Amino acid sequence: MDQQNQTIFARPDAMTETVTHYCPGCTHGIIHRLVAEALDDLGVRENTLGVAPVGCSVLIYNYFDTDFLEAPHGRAPALATGFKRMRPDMVVFTYQGDGDLASIGMSEIIHAANRGEKFTTIFVNNTIYGMTGGQMAPTTLPGQVTTTCPAGRDVSRTGYPIRMVELLAALATPAYLQRVSVHTPQHIIQAKKAVRKAFEYQLEDRGFSLIELLSTCPTNWGMTPSEASKWLAENLLPYYPLGCYKDFDKAEGDK
Amino acid sequence: MARVLMKGNEAIAEAALKAGAEGYFCYPITPQSEVAEYLAKRMDEVGGLFLQGESELAVANMLFGAASTGKRVFTTSSSPGISLMQEAISYMAGAQLPCVIVNIMRGGPGLGGILPAQSDYFQSVKGGGHGDYRLLVLAPSTIQESVDLMMLAFHLADKYRNPVMMIGDGMIGQMMEPVEFPDHYEEPELPEKSWVATGAVGRKPHVIKSLFLDPYMLEKNSWELHEKYDQMKKEEVRYELYKVSAKNKIMIVSYGTTARICQTAIDQLEKEGISVGMFRPITLFPFPEPQIHKEAIKKNINDVLVVEMSTAQMMEDVEKAVLGKKPVNFFGRTGGVVPAPEEVKEQIMMLIEKQKKTKAKKKA
Structure with missing residues (x-):
């Protein structure tokens, strides 16, 4: 191939050519790509099983060129546990939204994390139930308007949003917990590193890893994609600080 | 072993x-x-x-x-x-x-x-x-x-x-x-289990959903x-017949350990000269519907008695099997109370009494 026509950017092998169903400006597409790039980089596509959630990304199995299970709402960590325990030689990940993971699936994620299940969870937090039309989630910010809190989330009635990585970081077992965001190219580069590291930890058998990715939902937030990115920076980042909350190497002494 | x-x-x-x-x-x-x-x-x-x-x-x-x-x-x-x-x-x-x-x-x-x-x-x-x-x-x-x-x-x-x-x-x-x-x-x-999720090696992904x-x-x-x-x-229909014969006037339908209690009752009654048979479903789905029907409609059978530890659940399937051709009676204990063989015998004796009365009425 001559120098001028060298391919420098292409669809990752771990993704199919299927056009996604996501709304314009939704960041699921970016996050899918980050996961697919990690699988490609580590050369594990053919040895990977994904577990799909119920939520906007329920059809993720159409976009990945890997085997997939479609879980009941919130139960992806239980399916991943059962699968990985029977096939410890395979790479397993769950892909879950905030309603799926932090509400109906709270029990499953906490116990999978605490058992140190050796799979990776990609946790996409856009503070809302997207697929069902924008209802309040456990992660909805105080005052944020949704269809089930039309006057804005009232914390006196519904409590404060749950910070999942901080909650999981209280457990001694998890190997790697990090919160990242995908609202700017710089943040996407950092997110890519974190996602890759989570899979590396799995391959090294270090235990449970979870990456929380702050994500936008322009449709249900009622904003344009660029407004949504700005709103994320101004509102989500102060409440959901980015950073590493648990790293096996650093945490070893704490146990 | x-x-x-x-x-x-x-x-x-x-x-x-x-x-x-x-x-x-x-x-x-x-x-x-x-x-x-x-x-x-x-x-x-x-x-x-x-x-x-x-x-x-x-x-x-x-x-x-x-x-x-x-x-x-x-x-x-x-x-x-x-x-x-x-x-x-x-x-x-x-x-x-x-x-x-x-x-x-x-x-x-x-x-x-x-x-x-x-x-x-x-x-x-x-x-x-x-x-x-x-x-x-x-x-x-x-x-x-x-x-x-x-x-x-x-x-x-x-x-x-x-x-x-x-x-x-x-x-x-x-x-x-x-x-x-x-x-x-x-x-x-x-x-061969060709559908399993084992990694998409040289094949299209398997999606289990x-x-x-x-x-x-x-x-x-x-x-x-x-x-x-x-x-x-x-x-896959599986069932067992116990002491089913042309002498039976009553057929019990019972499953699980309840069927064993019924067996004891049937054995005791046999010694007393009363012949009762039992149909014991082993598969509850598929339910042995045609098989129960065939046994129940036999000329010698006057009554079917369902015995189970519930308030008449399998009873509904037995009724469906018998299709109204014979009376389907029920005896159940539930909530953790296990029926005694004597209670089953008592139910049988009541049915026999009922059958005698019906016969007498018909003659009159």
């Missing part, structure tokens, strides 16, 4: 290993916790997986994930726990995943009690979870039969790619009886499932 004396729960666990089970998921609940305690040690010895989950909800979903590998996996629980598992059971039926679930039934509804009952008949046989599906349901009456059916359950689950449920009441779990295990579980050859957003695809899936259930009705 020589005969050994074993508790039902432990025998069920050992039978699963004989059938090649490689994974077991559990949550403690009376009266079946001995299965978990037994396997917590035994699985390590045989190199299988033992895992205690955080709830029955999680356990059944772990089973879903584990079954997707194509390995033989199972769980055991009791009534309230089985209720929590219904979500995953429905998903597994929809996704056509083989697995075995044992319900050592206790009294309900709600938290109910911890003593033997058969009040989960509807839940086991009629669906339990949401959607158009059935489970293949096996009901042993002895510890030996629990062993035999447990092994068969794994075979049938693979044959039909469907969850199989074995239900026994608390007595099946708790009592000890001599049992014999085969050295090797002999089973007919099964087709019950989601079909296109109604025509979902309808197609539902009819595919239905075809399997029809095939089960043709090929």
Whole structure:
């Protein structure tokens, strides 16, 4: 191939050519790509099983060129546990939204994390139930308007949003917990590193890893994609600080 | 292998290993916790997986994930726990995943009690979870039969790619009886599991799911499932006749340990010169409907008596089988109360009295 026509950017092998169903400006597409790039980089596509959630990304199995299970709402960590325990030689990940993971699936994620299940969870937090039309989630910010809190989330009635990585970081077992965001190219580069590291930890058998990715939902937030990115920076980042909350190497002494 | 004396729960666990089970998921609940305690040690010895989950909800979903590998996996629980598992059971039926679930039934509804009952008949046989599906349901009456059916359950689950449920009441779990295990579980050859999730190596990805957003695809899936259930009705009906003869005036229909109580009553009545036969369904789905019909309509039978530890659940299926051709009577104890053979005898005597009166009326 001559120098001028060298391919420098292409669809990752771990993704199919299927056009996604996501709304314009939704960041699921970016996050899918980050996961697919990690699988490609580590050369594990053919040895990977994904577990799909119920939520906007329920059809993720159409976009990945890997085997997939479609879980009941919130139960992806239980399916991943059962699968990985029977096939410890395979790479397993769950892909879950905030309603799926932090509400109906709270029990499953906490116990999978605490058992140190050796799979990776990609946790996409856009503070809302997207697929069902924008209802309040456990992660909805105080005052944020949704269809089930039309006057804005009232914390006196519904409590404060749950910070999942901080909650999981209280457990001694998890190997790697990090919160990242995908609202700017710089943040996407950092997110890519974190996602890759989570899979590396799995391959090294270090235990449970979870990456929380702050994500936008322009449709249900009622904003344009660029407004949504700005709103994320101004509102989500102060409440959901980015950073590493648990790293096996650093945490070893704490146990 | 020589005969050994074993508790039902432990025998069920050992039978699963004989059938090649490689994974077991559990949550403690009376009266079946001995299965978990037994396997917590035994699985390590045989190199299988033992895992205690955080709830029955999680356990059944772990089973879903584990079954997707194509390995033989199972769980055991009791009534309230089985209720929590219904979500995953429905998903597994929809996704056509083989697995075995044992319900050592206790009294309900709600938290109910911890003593033997058969009040989960509807839940086991009629669906339990949401959607158009059935489970293949096996009901042993002895510890030996629990062993035999447990092994068969794994075979049938693979044959039909469907969850199989074995239900026994608390007595099946708790009592000890001599049992014999085969050295090797002999089973007919099964087709290769071409559907499993093992990594998309040189093939298109396998997606194991019950989601079909296109109604025509979902309808197609539902009819595919239905075809399997029809095939089960043709090929898998199992039952046993006890002392059925042309001398019987009454036919008992009873399953599980209740059938053994009825046997005692039948034996005692025989000594008193009263001839009663019994039809014992072994598969509750498929239900031996035509077979019960055939026995019930025989000229010598005046009455059918259903005996079960519930408030007339299997009764409905027996009535459906008999199609109004003969009176179907019911005797049940429930909530953990086990019927005594004397009570069954009393019911028989009442029916005989009734039959005499009817005969006298006809003559008059």
